[in-house]
Amino acid sequence: MTGREFIAAQMELRQMERDREQLKQKAHERKQYLIDLHRRNEELKQIAKEAREQRFKLEMFFRDEETESDRLMAEKEMKEALExxxxxxxxxxxxxxxxxxxxxxxxQTLKYIPYREFLERVLKLTKFTNVDELAGYLENLLYIRDQLYQRETQVQEHMEQQKKACQSLKDNHNLLLLQKNNHLSQLQTELEKARSEALIWERQWNQIQETAAKKTLELGQITYATLNLFEMAGGVTGVGGLHIHDTEKQLEAIKNFMMDHTDIVKHYQTHMHREARGSKSENKGNIK
Known part of the structure; x- marks a missing residue:
């Protein structure tokens, strides 16, 4: 038998002893009440006997005539006696x-007597003076143990709740991390797409720059050729003339120069044509 079972048996034994004392007290009270009832019953029987004798005497006296009140009284006493x-x-x-x-x-008390005897032997090895004090001390230890067990159970339940809350936080964190990773993946995809588009635009920009450079070179060549033509046409740049970079006016001057020379050439060609015709006429006259 374990110590806990032994203490429980001792506690049950004490409870049974208290119940036995209560039963003894109650049995004594019932016995006393029964004695009183028995005495009262004897008294009622004696009263009933006396009433019957009195009734017989009255019957003899009144020759079988009885009053209603005596009859009711006798019935009442008989009823009380029966009750x-x-x-x-x-x-x-x-x-x-x-x-x-x-x-x-x-x-049952006899069944637990060995436990009480064992407690009495244990009592001699302790500082307690009687078995009740030892049993009370053991009951207090059991109560403290139950309180500690209950406290430990509450702590375990609290720890389980904390574990569940921690697991919930971990799950939420993992879910949030997964969402952030998905968002990051989308952003990386968009970044790669933007880089690809930027590369395309960069290539187009390089082409535009190359085209612009070519156009600038061609423009420079045209400007330089225009300046040469302008100077060949007798144009003057710098102080008293056109600006060296004023290509439009230089072209206008070249255009005017070419138109003037075209008119001169036409006029010269007309004059030469007339002279040629005059020479032919003179030659014909001389031949004649």
Whole structure:
């Protein structure tokens, strides 16, 4: 038997002893009440007997004539006597039941006597003066143990709740991390797309710059050729002339120069044509 079972048996033994004392007290009270009822029953029987004798005497005196009040009184006393007898019978049955319970508790008490004897032997090894003090001390230890167990259970439940809350936070963190990773992946995809588009635009910009450079070179060549033509046409740049970079006016001057020379050439060609015709006429006259 374990220590806990032993202490529980001792506590049950003490409870049974208290119940036995209560039953003894109750049985004593019932027994006393039964004695009083029995005495009262005897008194009622004596009263009933005297009433019957008195009734017989009255019957003899009044020659079978009885008053209504005497009859009612006798019936009332008989009814009370019957009720008392029923109460006595009930109390007898209850007393028998209490005796039976007392015997059962005595048998149970005998069953736990070895535990009490063991406690008495243990008591000699302790500082306690009686078994009740030792049992009370053990009961306090059991109470403290139950309180500690209950506290430990509460702590375990609190830890389980904390674990669940921590796991929930981890799950939320993992979910948030997954969402952020997905968002980061989308951003990386968009970044790669933007880089690809930027590369395309950069190539186009390089082409535009190359084209612009070519156009600038061609423009420079045209400007330089225009300047040469302008100077060849007798144009003057710098102070008193056109600006060296004023290409439009230089072209206008070249255009005017070419138109003037075209007119001169046409005029010269017309003059030469007339002279040629005059020479032919003179030659014909000389031949004749």
């Amino acid at each position: 008392k007898e029923a109460e006595i019978q009930r109390l007898k049955e209850e007393c028998e039941e209490l005796k039976k319970r007392k015997q059962e508790m005595q048998l």
